[in-house]
Amino acid sequence: MYNFLPVLNVFSRILLAFAPAFLVPLAWAWFLDGRHHALVWAYGFAFAAFCGAALWQLTRAHRRELQAKDGFLLVNLVWTLLPAFAAAPMMFTVPGVEWAKAYFEAMSALTATGATAFVGLDDLPVSVNVWRCFLQLLGGLGIMLLVVAVLPLLGLGGVQLYRAETPGPMKDTKFTPRIAETARGLWGVYVLFSVACMLAYRWAGMSWADAFMHMCTTMGLGGFSSHDASFGYWDSHTIEAVATVFMALAGVSFMRYFIVLRHRTLRPLVNDREIRTYVTVLAVSILVVAVLLVAHDTVDDFPEALRTAAFHVVSVATTTGYASTDYAQWPVFVPVLLMFLGCFVSCAGSTGGGIKLVRMVLLIKQARRELVRIIHPRVVNPVTLGGAVMPTSVMTAVLGYMLIYGAATMGLTMVLLFTGLDIVTAFSAVVATVNNIGPGLGEVGPASNFGVLNTAQVWVLSFAMLLGRLELLTVLVLFTGHFWRK
Amino acid sequence: MNIIILGAGRVGESVAESLASEQNDITVIDMDPARLRALEERLDLRGVVGNGIQPSVLREAGAQDTDMLIACAAHDETNLVVCKVAHDVFNVPSTIARLRSPEFPEGDELLGKSGFAVDHVICPEESVMRYIHQLISYPEALQVLEFADGRASLIAVRATHGGALVGHTIGEIRERFPHAEMRVVALYRLDTEMEATPQTRILAGDEVFVLADTQKIRQVLSAVHNIDKPVRRLMITGGGKVGLRLARSLVGQCEVKIIERDLKRCEYLASQLPSNMLVLQGDGADEELLLDENVGEMDMFLALTSDDEDNIMSAMLAKRLGAGRVLSLINRRAYADMMQGSTIDIAISPSQTVIGELLTHLRRGDVAVVHSLRRGAAEALEGIARGDVKTSKLVGRKVEEIKLPKGTRIGAIVRGEGRKSEVLMPHHDTVIETDDHIIIFIPNKRLVREVERLFQVSATFFG
Numbered sequence: 031m032y033n034f035l036p037v038l039n040v041f042s043r044i045l046l047a048f049a050p051a052f053l054v055p056l057a058w059a060w061f062l063d064g065r066h067h068a069l070v071w072a073y074g075f076a077f078a079a080f081c082g083a084a085l086w087q088l089t090r091a092h093r094r095e096l097q098a099k100d101g102f103l104l105v106n107l108v109w110t111l112l113p114a115f116a117a118a119p120m121m122f123t124v125p126g127v128e129w130a131k132a133y134f135e136a137m138s139a140l141t142a143t144g145a146t147a148f149v150g151l152d153d154l155p156v157s158v159n160v161w162r163c164f165l166q167l168l169g170g171l172g173i174m175l176l177v178v179a180v181l182p183l184l185g186l187g188g189v190q191l192y193r194a195e196t197p198g199p200m201k202d203t204k205f206t207p208r209i210a211e212t213a214r215g216l217w218g219v220y221v222l223f224s225v226a227c228m229l230a231y232r233w234a235g236m237s238w239a240d241a242f243m244h245m246c247t248t249m250g251l252g253g254f255s256s257h258d259a260s261f262g263y264w265d266s267h268t269i270e271a272v273a274t275v276f277m278a279l280a281g282v283s284f285m286r287y288f289i290v291l292r293h294r295t296l297r298p299l300v301n302d303r304e305i306r307t308y309v310t311v312l313a314v315s316i317l318v319v320a321v322l323l324v325a326h327d328t329v330d331d332f333p334e335a336l337r338t339a340a341f342h343v344v345s346v347a348t349t350t351g352y353a354s355t356d357y358a359q360w361p362v363f364v365p366v367l368l369m370f371l372g373c374f375v376s377c378a379g380s381t382g383g384g385i386k387l388v389r390m391v392l393l394i395k396q397a398r399r400e401l402v403r404i405i406h407p408r409v410v411n412p413v414t415l416g417g418a419v420m421p422t423s424v425m426t427a428v429l430g431y432m433l434i435y436g437a438a439t440m441g442l443t444m445v446l447l448f449t450g451l452d453i454v455t456a457f458s459a460v461v462a463t464v465n466n467i468g469p470g471l472g473e474v475g476p477a478s479n480f481g482v483l484n485t486a487q488v489w490v491l492s493f494a495m496l497l498g499r500l501e502l503l504t505v506l507v508l509f510t511g512h513f514w515r516k
Numbered sequence: 517m518n519i520i521i522l523g524a525g526r527v528g529e530s531v532a533e534s535l536a537s538e539q540n541d542i543t544v545i546d547m548d549p550a551r552l553r554a555l556e557e558r559l560d561l562r563g564v565v566g567n568g569i570q571p572s573v574l575r576e577a578g579a580q581d582t583d584m585l586i587a588c589a590a591h592d593e594t595n596l597v598v599c600k601v602a603h604d605v606f607n608v609p610s611t612i613a614r615l616r617s618p619e620f621p622e623g624d625e626l627l628g629k630s631g632f633a634v635d636h637v638i639c640p641e642e643s644v645m646r647y648i649h650q651l652i653s654y655p656e657a658l659q660v661l662e663f664a665d666g667r668a669s670l671i672a673v674r675a676t677h678g679g680a681l682v683g684h685t686i687g688e689i690r691e692r693f694p695h696a697e698m699r700v701v702a703l704y705r706l707d708t709e710m711e712a713t714p715q716t717r718i719l720a721g722d723e724v725f726v727l728a729d730t731q732k733i734r735q736v737l738s739a740v741h742n743i744d745k746p747v748r749r750l751m752i753t754g755g756g757k758v759g760l761r762l763a764r765s766l767v768g769q770c771e772v773k774i775i776e777r778d779l780k781r782c783e784y785l786a787s788q789l790p791s792n793m794l795v796l797q798g799d800g801a802d803e804e805l806l807l808d809e810n811v812g813e814m815d816m817f818l819a820l821t822s823d824d825e826d827n828i829m830s831a832m833l834a835k836r837l838g839a840g841r842v843l844s845l846i847n848r849r850a851y852a853d854m855m856q857g858s859t860i861d862i863a864i865s866p867s868q869t870v871i872g873e874l875l876t877h878l879r880r881g882d883v884a885v886v887h888s889l890r891r892g893a894a895e896a897l898e899g900i901a902r903g904d905v906k907t908s909k910l911v912g913r914k915v916e917e918i919k920l921p922k923g924t925r926i927g928a929i930v931r932g933e934g935r936k937s938e939v940l941m942p943h944h945d946t947v948i949e950t951d952d953h954i955i956i957f958i959p960n961k962r963l964v965r966e967v968e969r970l971f972q973v974s975a976t977f978f979g
Binding site: 398402406407408409410411412414417418419 | 776779782783784785786787788791794795796797798805808809
């Protein structure tokens with residue numbers, strides 16, 4: 031079997047690097063929750079650091095350059111084991127929580143899904159909420175990306191990791207000669223937007239703690255909140271407007287912002303086919319939902335309908351999952367449309383989940399191409415995106431991805447049905463987790479949470495979130511025989 | 517004039533041919549001895565074998581005494597370097613480079629004396645594309661040539677039954693179209709030149725050359741030809757450089773189908789053109805394909821491959837299958853003369869279209885534009901009358917006093933600059949003023965020298 035000890039060695043270093051993240055909730059706990067809680071986070075920090083150091087000692091002899099395969103294994107290790115380390119302190123700070131739900135919560139946080147299994151968020155210690163939200167900020171843009179940016183440990187392997195984790199069908203677009211520079215640039219842009227977002231929330235009326243937490247979950251397009259009522263807690267138009275704007279911004283590829291800032295021209299944003307489609311789809315959906323809300327007398331006047339439609343459409347379509355009202359009670363077309371949008375609206379390279387808009391654009395172009403081909407059998411019309419021909423390999427990869435995506439969604443739904451859930455809850459829960467949206471429909475709707483599910487169901491959905499965040503193939507490749515052969 | 521031509525390819529050859537017949541001393545440099553020998557046998561010129569970017573080869577070709585260097589090798593980079601070497605090492609006063617890449621516009625700093633030292637840029641593909649584009653915009657015309665920054669145009673039309681002027685004499689034009697300023701400068705019947713006197717009658721089938729204000733082209737065309745529908749659908753075979761440039765220039769104007777044989781090239785074309793232009797992979801002479809793609813419904817069919825025979829065959833086939841106007845690129849002069857006006861409506865020889873541009877730089881005196889007509893047999897020349905009554909042979913004189921060579925005619929005068937300029941149809945008593953642009957039709961190339969001399973200002977101008 032293939033030697034995975036070198037991967038463990040790199041993993042140990044990543045774990046060591048991850049450990050300081052515990053200092054963030056530690057700081058909040060120190061000032062707001064008291065010594066007892068602070069001690070828990072300190073133990074969490076010590077445990078992660080100790081495990082990392084021990085593992086590093088044990089595998090030191092096996093250091094070597096990472097290979098293509100190692101990248102996949104490493105990314106999977108990171109994304110399955112870090113949530114475990116992150117969940118551990120929650121066992122001691124959240125009263126009466128079982129391990130499966132704590133792990134689910136940590137996974138939901140790191141994958142920026144935003145599905146919560148906890149009840150009574152308002153009563154939890156501040157440090158727990160800070161921790162949940164902060165993980166969404168880290169996981170949103172990508173842990174590996176952060177690692178690549180911060181740690182100079184990767185020679186050739188850097189690109190492999192970047193590819194294994196970054197969403198979207200075309201991953202070899204490097205805009206700087208060195209991948210680390212790209213990664214640093216992306217994180218730089220991300221932090222810049224985050225600071226702006228936090229100040230905007232504070233200005234709109236949130237407390238500093240809430241502003242920090244919601245900044246984290248907005249930029250990561252996660253959707254955790256420190257309140258059970260989510261944005262309904264404030265019932266403030268200004269706050270919802272700020273959230274809408276920053277969610278919409280985070281749904282666009284950060285690579286684009288990076289290029290815009292680097293070349294000081296807006297052209298990459300304006301001319302990008304994916305971004306144009308993104309804006310169009312969002313605008314049309316908002317309009318449709320607003321008209322429907324007025325037509326069904328759910329909301330009285332049109333401007334108000336437009337406003338609330340904008341917030342919820344952007345929230346669910348970008349896979350954030352905030353809600354200021356229980357939209358599951360709206361005319362049934364709306365919640366289903368929202369879930370449907372959540373499956374594909376986020377742009378590749380953003381912090382959102384789902385199949386990514388660029389894949390959808392390519393699929394539609396492929397469909398149109400087949401139709402033309404029926405009338406003109408000799409036509410040569412390769413699928414193009416922004417003037418560049420998409421190689422056949424990319425197109426088959428997109429088609430293959432869609433096939434696996436559909437199969438995974440159906441398969442996981444069947445598993446949930448087997449455990450005894452009803453069809454609406456089962457299907458919407460799978461869609462909400464595979465696409466990293468957060469709230470589903472039925473029993474796991476926006477007014478409820480995933481705490482009602484049993485242990486087995488929670489484990490299945492944790493796996494679904496992992497699948498969705500790593501875009502299926504990265505995870506599924508581990509289950510092939512070829513991967514483990516020498 | 518001593519002229520060095522680099523590259524004996526298609527463009528180089530026709531440039532050499534056109535210049536050799538004007539009593540220039542021409543040296544052609546090429547790497548292929550067989551090619552040069554064939555050229556030496558056919559034309560009165562000297563061939564030098566070797567790589568033109570090497571100073572030793574240029575010296576052997578006599579670069580130190582050369583007046584002009586024309587670089588038309590296949591690669592842009594060769595042409596750029598040769599111009600640089602010729603200018604820096606041999607002080608060649610005038611350099612012309614054929615550049616395919618549109619990223620080197622004439623007058624760019626990069627091409628200046630401190631750069632590549634290219635005085636003028638010629639691009640045959642671009643010239644052919646513009647030429648064809650004009651024909652698509654004016655589907656009735658055989659050729660549309662612009663003078664004086666586009667103010668005046670020379671239009672070649674084949675007279676057809678139904679045209680308002682057909683069956684009338686040239687003298688009657690002014691009576692029938694009092695407001696349309698136009699002048700018939702030449703008339704060809706069965707490929708022989710007719711004298712265009714007021715008594716000459718225009719018959720159906722005649723090739724008529726008319727000079728007119730560009731804004732009045734439509735009226736002129738309707739006088740000689742029954743108006744066709746504007747071209748909406750067209751089919752191109754051959755997606756080479758010309759085909760691609762043309763298709764790009766037609767975005768939003770026409771529905772275009774391009775047939776190209778090479779699959780890789782097809783994919784490139786598809787990536788360069790908007791998706792509503794269809795790129796089809798196949799043979800332009802494949803009857804099945806043409807039928808499947810509705811060639812009979814096309815307003816215009818253009819055969820633009822690099823192979824004369826293929827072009828002729830596919831164009832004839834398209835015509836037989838019902839295509840509207842059929843146009844073909846034909847490099848060989850003999851073929852072009854043979855095919856023009858037969859089954860194929862318009863035969864274009866790509867090398868000839870660029871010659872005009874080249875001739876402009878070659879003509880002495882104040883010559884602004886030269887266009888070669890009827891595939892090089894005749895020429896239309898736009899010159900500027902400089903100087904005053906004493907120094908110029910034109911200024912201050914009436915048209916009837918100017919000593920023009922026999923057969924040449926003054927077609928039009930453009931007076932004034934920019935927007936205030938007007939196009940005048942000269943009468944026998946029109947007086948030429950300083951800085952008038954005069955457009956002269958020259959039926960025979962041998963007379964060009966004499967016309968040039970008219971535009972030269974005598975030395976006293978400076979004294």
